[in-house]
Amino acid sequence: xxxxxxxxxxxxxxxxxxxxxxxxxxxxxxxxxxxxxxxxxxxxxxxxxxxxxxxxxxxxxxxxxxxxxxxxxxxxxxxxxxxxxxxxxxxxxxxxxxxxxxxxxxxxxxxxxxxxxxxxxxxxxxxxxxxxxxxxxxxxxxxxxxxxxxxxxxxxxxxxxxxxxxxxxxxxxxxxxxxxxxxxxxxxxxxxxxxxxxxxxxxxxxxxxxxxxxxxxxxxxxxxxxxxxxxxxxxxxxxxxxxxxxxxxxxxx
Ligand SMILES: Cc1cc2nc3c(=O)[nH]c(=O)nc-3n(C[C@H](O)[C@H](O)[C@H](O)COP(=O)(O)OP(=O)(O)OC[C@H]3O[C@@H](n4cnc5c(N)ncnc54)[C@H](O)[C@@H]3O)c2cc1C
Numbered sequence: 001x002x003x004x005x006x007x008x009x010x011x012x013x014x015x016x017x018x019x020x021x022x023x024x025x026x027x028x029x030x031x032x033x034x035x036x037x038x039x040x041x042x043x044x045x046x047x048x049x050x051x052x053x054x055x056x057x058x059x060x061x062x063x064x065x066x067x068x069x070x071x072x073x074x075x076x077x078x079x080x081x082x083x084x085x086x087x088x089x090x091x092x093x094x095x096x097x098x099x100x101x102x103x104x105x106x107x108x109x110x111x112x113x114x115x116x117x118x119x120x121x122x123x124x125x126x127x128x129x130x131x132x133x134x135x136x137x138x139x140x141x142x143x144x145x146x147x148x149x150x151x152x153x154x155x156x157x158x159x160x161x162x163x164x165x166x167x168x169x170x171x172x173x174x175x176x177x178x179x180x181x182x183x184x185x186x187x188x189x190x191x192x193x194x195x196x197x198x199x200x201x202x203x204x205x206x207x208x209x210x211x212x213x214x215x216x217x218x219x220x221x222x223x224x225x226x227x228x229x230x231x232x233x234x235x236x237x238x239x240x241x242x243x244x245x246x247x248x249x250x251x252x253x
Pocket of ligand 1: 049064065066067068079080081082083084085086087088089090091130133134223247248249250
């Protein structure tokens with residue numbers, strides 16, 4: 001339905017908010033950020049997600065979950081979407097929705113995969129591909145709160161071209177004290193850097209994560225296989241499963 005769908009005849013029902021697309025930014029060749037204005041948005045915590053729902057003219061509806069990629073900013077929320085080839089909803093969100101169009105939003109959703117700025121524990125963020133989205137909300141919330149909680153990010157991407165928020169991450173790892181960013185390239189290592197392309201391995205988490213004795217909170221987000229592999233590594237390195245919080249970006253159930 002995606003390519004022909006329009007979010008028409010929106011009705012405000014309990015739990016669904018009528019939002020308007022007010023801005024959009026390309027992140028990579030295959031991903032973009034949508035800025036939505038949701039009147040009376042109640043606010044959200046870093047790590048939470050929303051459900052977005054499209055309605056076609058014949059009444060057919062499709063809904064998918066998307067992490068909120070920026071902290072609460074009044075009535076505005078941001079989501080960052082990776083195009084899934086042949087997907088029903090994500091190509092429409094990136095190519096079919098224009099500034100000014102309406103879309104339904106439900107949320108915020110999720111009470112487990114969240115970081116609270118009041119939590120003093122060191123944080124390890126491990127993101128694969130679009131799994132950076134909720135982690136970015138945490139990095140931005142830390143900055144906005146002036147927090148000095150030590151943050152480390154391990155970001156797994158295919159190549160340099162696939163890094164979301166590339167300029168901002170560069171700037172933040174330079175300016176935000178206590179934030180360290182490390183990249184793992186799975187297909188192509190940028191010119192001038194040493195090492196082979198590989199998937200996140202024990203050595204990466206050992207080098208760029210925290211020792212288990214420090215009792216950090218580990219947030220892992222990305223495709224299901226990625227999340228399971230990284231969680232296994234963290235457990236093998238002695239982290240208590242309770243301190244490993246995961247979000248899987250599989251198909252929405
Ligand atoms: C809690 C949660 C948060 C999420 N947050 C984000 C986010 O911030 N950004 C984002 O881009 N996505 C996110 N997702 C994934 C998103 O909900 C959709 O699954 C994704 O956009 C694909 O939807 P689609 O309609 O385009 O594809 P579909 O029509 O649902 O699927 C088309 C084909 O692609 C496969 N597929 C579906 N989803 C994926 C996927 N994620 N990766 C690889 N193959 C897939 C399906 O098995 C199917 O074969 C999140 C999912 C969950 C559960």
